[in-house]
Amino acid sequence: MIRILIIIIIINFCSALNYSEDISPIIYNNCTSCHRVNEIGAFLPLTNYSEVNENKYWIAYAIEGTDDRHGDPVMPPWPPDRSFSTFIDERYLTDQQVHDFLDWIDLGAPQGDPVLEAEMPDFPDGSSIGEPDVVFELEEPYFIEGNGEDNYRCFVIPTGFSEDKEIAAIEFRPDNKEAVHHSIITVVPSGYANNIDNEDSEYGYECYGGFNLDILTPLVEGYAPGMRTSLYPEGIGDVIPANSDLIVQMHYAPLDTDQIDQSSINIFFKDEPIERYIQNQQYANPFFLLPPNVITEVRDSIEVTADVSLIQILPHSHLLGKSWEIYAVTPENDTTQIIKINNWDFDWQSFYTPEYMIPLPQGSMIYANAVYDNTADNPDNPNNPPQWTFWGDGTEDEMFFIAFRFVPYQDGDENIYLGDEEELGDVNQDGTIDVLDIVTIVQFVLNFSTPTDSQFELSDINQDEVLDVLDIVHLVGIILN
Ligand code: HEC
Numbered sequence: 218m219i220r221i222l223i224i225i226i227i228i229n230f231c232s233a234l235n236y237s238e239d240i241s242p243i244i245y246n247n248c249t250s251c252h253r254v255n256e257i258g259a260f261l262p263l264t265n266y267s268e269v270n271e272n273k274y275w276i277a278y279a280i281e282g283t284d285d286r287h288g289d290p291v292m293p294p295w296p297p298d299r300s301f302s303t304f305i306d307e308r309y310l311t312d313q314q315v316h317d318f319l320d321w322i323d324l325g326a327p328q329g330d331p332v333l334e335a336e337m338p339d340f341p342d343g344s345s346i347g348e349p350d351v352v353f354e355l356e357e358p359y360f361i362e363g364n365g366e367d368n369y370r371c372f373v374i375p376t377g378f379s380e381d382k383e384i385a386a387i388e389f390r391p392d393n394k395e396a397v398h399h400s401i402i403t404v405v406p407s408g409y410a411n412n413i414d415n416e417d418s419e420y421g422y423e424c425y426g427g428f429n430l431d432i433l434t435p436l437v438e439g440y441a442p443g444m445r446t447s448l449y450p451e452g453i454g455d456v457i458p459a460n461s462d463l464i465v466q467m468h469y470a471p472l473d474t475d476q477i478d479q480s481s482i483n484i485f486f487k488d489e490p491i492e493r494y495i496q497n498q499q500y501a502n503p504f505f506l507l508p509p510n511v512i513t514e515v516r517d518s519i520e521v522t523a524d525v526s527l528i529q530i531l532p533h534s535h536l537l538g539k540s541w542e543i544y545a546v547t548p549e550n551d552t553t554q555i556i557k558i559n560n561w562d563f564d565w566q567s568f569y570t571p572e573y574m575i576p577l578p579q580g581s582m583i584y585a586n587a588v589y590d591n592t593a594d595n596p597d598n599p600n601n602p603p604q605w606t607f608w609g610d611g612t613e614d615e616m617f618f619i620a621f622r623f624v625p626y627q628d629g630d631e632n633i634y635l636g637d638e639e640e641l642g643d644v645n646q647d648g649t650i651d652v653l654d655i656v657t658i659v660q661f662v663l664n665f666s667t668p669t670d671s672q673f674e675l676s677d678i679n680q681d682e683v684l685d686v687l688d689i690v691h692l693v694g695i696i697l698n
Contacts, residue, residue: 234321235329236266239667242335243314244269244276246669247293250340250443257442257470259395264337266328273322280315287559290315294565301542301557303682304569305636306445307674313667345445346386349483353463357420361396363474371424373410374463374482383487384455385448389440389465393478398470398564399441402482403434407460421467426535426610427618428464435497436620437463438482439531441567450633453528453624454491457484468564493624495528500585502617503608507537507591510603514588515617521545521581524626526574528635530556533618536563536597537589537606543619548580555583563597568620572680574630577623587617636674642692644668644675650696658689 234240244263251258261275262268269276279292289298293308310318321327353374361368376382391397405428413429414422428434437455438446449455457463463482505515532541538561545553553575577583591603599613600606606615624630642650644657658676660666661684668676668684676684678691 233327234317234324235327236269236321237329237331237334239317239329240269240321241266242669243310243318243667245335245337246671247308247310247314249337253340256394257398266331266334270326270328273318273326277319277322280310280318289559294562296558296560296562296565297569298557298559299682302554303572303680304556305447305572306443306570308443308670310670311667311673313664317667344388344390344483346388346448346483346485349388350486351484352481353484354481355392355420355465355479358477358479359420359467361393361469361472361476361478363472363476365471365473367398367471368469369423369425369466370421370469371410371414371428371464371466372421373414374465375407376457376461376463378457378459378461380459382457382484383491384457384484385487386446386483386485387438387455388446388483388485389438390481390483391440391442391478392480393476394442396469396472396476396478397440397442397480398468399566400439400465400467400480401436402438402463402465403428404437404457404461404463405430405434406458407462409462410464424466424610425612426533426614426616428466429610433499433501434464435499436531436568437497439566439568441565444567447570447636448485449487449495450635451489452492453495454487455495456491470564493627495622495624496525498621498623500619500621501608505608505615505617507589507606507615509600509605510592512539512588512590512592514586516584516586517617519583519585521577521579521583524576524579525623526576526626526630526633527555527571527621527623528574529568529570529620529622531566531568531620532556532558532585532587533566533616533620534561534563534587534589535615536599536612537591537595537615538563539588539590539595541585541587543583543585545575545577545581545583547578553577561587568622570635572634572636574624574633574635576626576631578626585617585619589615641675642678642695644672650692652696655689655692655696658684658692662686662689 248263252261252263280290282288282290295308355372389400500519502517507513540561541558543555591606593603642654644654661668661676676688678688
């Protein structure tokens, strides 16, 4: 093994930064899933040397954190502050990766030996879970005009279920991935949205910040590009009641050409009985006023009335929204940081799943603060000049809304990992955890090579957000076990 390491060291010292060896893995593993043909980032394909080289300054701008964004980069898109709390499937470049990219530009962006270029990862096209039990497709293809504008549309999908169905996962599958920016799904009693649906002569009906209904309905799933759905852990599940409709709200990104979308929703039934049902709690505070030309902070608190474990959260505001911070304080005065978003972006919202369930004992208070920028300096402000703004569903209205998903608390919940735990340690993804994985982590720890996001996650065995010798010790322990 020492010999292998020495060879690796020699190789690493001999080669200067170049695209093939150093930059292509950064781009292909963190950017290309979206930045290629037929995907949401198709306007800027990043699939080979010349595409990356031609756009290197644009990329450099996007991956560097800027002061006006509190140090957060524009790309890859990941709104939550990673120093505040940790979620599964986080997207980010490490500082080292950003430095390598900038240094590579300084060196004149050399290509290196094309033979050594990183392999393009597999971009799975189908379900991230497996074979669904039921697939609901939009009843007809929806025509999206290529007018360069956002388009928000709700579609009613009757389930036809005549009995309650126990659900292991609801997975949204975008059809036109260049067009679908994000979606949210709710469940309503059959026919509940028929009036509003029938008023609109085209398929579906217009809706922006929600489903345009007169009640708050449970948000059962959300989708944003690159987010994977996973099955609920053992014994945990959700129910779609008999005689209900699903409503999916689609946000179609601005397009230059006319296009068609016919997305679908995969339903996975639960194999084993559910012991703990997922509870969907929506919290809305409609009582705020946002005066023009002012930045306003809305602060609120919510009491937790039973022992629960939080499994997902989705904060939501519209275009004046600037930031969010949500944390809980237990009756013993312990603080749990839940989510912080420094640069709220309506385009990149979704349910966030913590790595481990977050226990919230009865009597805890959840504090939620949202900031709204209703000045002319906010480039997203829908009103020019700024206007008084209140709660509402429309683009020019605002919201203070949080969707929580939780289950009744059980001992040990804080140790239930909500990602794909069995992979932890299998850094080279060959299906076994062995000495080869140790060699790979050693290289990361010694800075001989740079882990991709997912390699970082899989190497961070003790889940403390740094790769160091402790992870190697942990992994050796797992292998010897
Ligand atoms: C999950 C999908 C996704 C991933 C991953 C992603 N992008 Fe993007 N990118 C987009 C979309 C969509 C836009 C258009 C702007 C927007 O919607 O935020 C964009 C915009 C950009 C822009 C233009 C930004 C501007 O403000 O002008 C650049 C440059 C860029 N991406 C580079 C990258 C790089 C480099 C990576 C990897 C480090 C990356 N992107 C990862 C989807 C993605």
